[in-house]
Amino acid sequence: MLLDRLQADLATLNEQALRRVRRTLDTPCGPHATVDGREILAFCSNDYLGLAGHPQLVCALAAGAQRWGAGSGASHLVSGHYRVHDELEARLAAFVGMDSALYLSTGYMANLGVLPALLGRGDAVFADRLNHASLVDGALLSRASLRRYPHGDVEALTRLLETSDAPCKAIVTDSVFSMDGDLAPLTELLALAERHDCWLIVDDAHGFGVLGPQGRGALAAAGLASWRLIYIGTLGKAAGLAGAFVAGQRDVLAWLLQKMRTYIFTTGAPPALAQALLASLELIEHGDERRARLNALIEQFRAELRLTRWRLLPSATAIQPVQVGDNAETLALAQALWDEGLWVPAIRPPTVPQGSARLRVSLTAAHGAEDVRRLTAALKRLEQTL
Numbered sequence: 001m002l003l004d005r006l007q008a009d010l011a012t013l014n015e016q017a018l019r020r021v022r023r024t025l026d027t028p029c030g031p032h033a034t035v036d037g038r039e040i041l042a043f044c045s046n047d048y049l050g051l052a053g054h055p056q057l058v059c060a061l062a063a064g065a066q067r068w069g070a071g072s073g074a075s076h077l078v079s080g081h082y083r084v085h086d087e088l089e090a091r092l093a094a095f096v097g098m099d100s101a102l103y104l105s106t107g108y109m110a111n112l113g114v115l116p117a118l119l120g121r122g123d124a125v126f127a128d129r130l131n132h133a134s135l136v137d138g139a140l141l142s143r144a145s146l147r148r149y150p151h152g153d154v155e156a157l158t159r160l161l162e163t164s165d166a167p168c169k170a171i172v173t174d175s176v177f178s179m180d181g182d183l184a185p186l187t188e189l190l191a192l193a194e195r196h197d198c199w200l201i202v203d204d205a206h207g208f209g210v211l212g213p214q215g216r217g218a219l220a221a222a223g224l225a226s227w228r229l230i231y232i233g234t235l236g237k238a239a240g241l242a243g244a245f246v247a248g249q250r251d252v253l254a255w256l257l258q259k260m261r262t263y264i265f266t267t268g269a270p271p272a273l274a275q276a277l278l279a280s281l282e283l284i285e286h287g288d289e290r291r292a293r294l295n296a297l298i299e300q301f302r303a304e305l306r307l308t309r310w311r312l313l314p315s316a317t318a319i320q321p322v323q324v325g326d327n328a329e330t331l332a333l334a335q336a337l338w339d340e341g342l343w344v345p346a347i348r349p350p351t352v353p354q355g356s357a358r359l360r361v362s363l364t365a366a367h368g369a370e371d372v373r374r375l376t377a378a379l380k381r382l383e384q385t386l
């Protein structure tokens with residue numbers, strides 16, 4: 001029977017230490033939280049600049065609701081597109097140095113929608129093996145052939161491109177890899193895209209707001225510009241709110257507006273959110289102090305954490321993974337930290353490859369030096385005693 005099978009599969013997840021559970025917060029997003037009824041120091045969120053609970057954004061969201069109401073009422077192409085959406089798209093495009101942008105409800109939807117709008121059966125997508133799940137899903141949905149290259153391996157990608165005769169090709173990559181924290185070789189990827197006439201789609205979920213001058217993102221950090229570049233920024237991480245945008249050359253965006261099903265067949269996000277996002281963009285643009293604080297914490301974490309049994313992966317970003325390897329050991333470590341009042345997520349397959357389970361420490365500008373010291377001290381102690 002179907003239900004028996006499902007229950008057996010759930011039991012298997014339990015046995016393999018792969019069953020996921022949620023914890024419930026009673027306080028706003030921030031390092032010091034009340035979770036499942038207890039006070040905890042959290043290193044889990046992607047709120048890299050500490051904006052999710054910022055009073056100015058809370059006020060902007062409330063003011064947005066006063067001005068625009070609570071919901072949008074329809075999809076953007078019907079009657080759910082408001083003046084403040086236009087304004088937000090123009091500001092986002094200018095901020096990342098592109099002609100145009102489309103604002104979507106989530107990054108998952110942006111990634112699910114872009115590839116099927118640009119490619120179809122007979123075409124080819126070239127994707128880094130560690131790309132975010134939403135990019136993989138978008139590639140599958142497009143029905144183009146999906147060729148995955150080893151993480152960051154420009155030579156392997158070159159060989160794949162040289163043997164492809166697909167009429168329409170796209171290279172797709174995270175800018176900052178979400179479970180590793182390292183950076184894609186964007187300059188080399190753009191050179192390859194030019195040589196082989198490909199789109200280059202860059203998912204900057206973890207770079208927007210953090211990398212580059214004024215937080216303009218990974219492309220600005222690398223000084224790259226081209227009509228081939230399609231930029232995806234998400235707005236639920238450093239921007240502290242929700243949503244995402246796709247930005248690029250004017251005609252490319254005009255086409256996406258016609259063809260992106262995840263934009264067309266869904267209710268427009270509340271215009272109040274767009275108003276709050278305009279306030280968030282202001283804070284990001286004038287956020288050098290926050291970015292400097294974050295970078296100081298990253299340096300402190302790496303300087304303090306010298307490990308022998310586990311491995312601190314090479315990363316210069318706010319994502320600092322401690323690779324343990326074994327699923328059960330990773331879970332035991334996360335539990336031991338939790339028992340000490342420290343919350344760090346254990347990341348296991350299928351989110352990361354088999355045998356590379358890890359703690360994903362994420363740092364934010366809202367943490368303090370003392371918070372980081374507590375975590376590094378606990379990790380060093382547990383490495384000896386767990």
Ligand SMILES: *Cc1c(COP(=O)(O)O)cnc(C)c1O
Nearest residue numbers: 106107108132174178205234236
């Ligand atoms: C979080 C994330 C997304 C999805 O963005 P949401 O707005 O949360 O749906 C896409 N890509 C990457 C790399 C991410 O980390």
